[in-house]
Amino acid sequence: MTPHTSAPGRAPAAATGLLVGGAAGFLLTEAVAVLAGLALGEPLDVGGGGPLRAVLVAAVLLCALAGAVTGLRRAGRPGPRPEGGR
Numbered sequence: 001m002t003p004h005t006s007a008p009g010r011a012p013a014a015a016t017g018l019l020v021g022g023a024a025g026f027l028l029t030e031a032v033a034v035l036a037g038l039a040l041g042e043p044l045d046v047g048g049g050g051p052l053r054a055v056l057v058a059a060v061l062l063c064a065l066a067g068a069v070t071g072l073r074r075a076g077r078p079g080p081r082p083e084g085g086r
Contacts, residue, residue: 013075014068021067025060 033056037043046053 010072010075013071015071017067017069017071017074018064019067021070022060022064024067025063028063029056029059 033044044052046056
């Protein structure tokens, strides 16, 4: 096994990244929906489903996945070095 696959603390980092990324994706889609509603003069309608809803859900999922990957990458890095150390 490589040290990266067995490092303790990677699962909580991935879960935290997943939650933070999902929240960021939700805020992103809400901001886009508000701006599009202002530009179009009427709110976006995703109540009936369709491709717009699929795009919004995919955006949230992609942001959550990016957050999980970022959490995993940050968990695999060594901590800060002491002053004067190399």
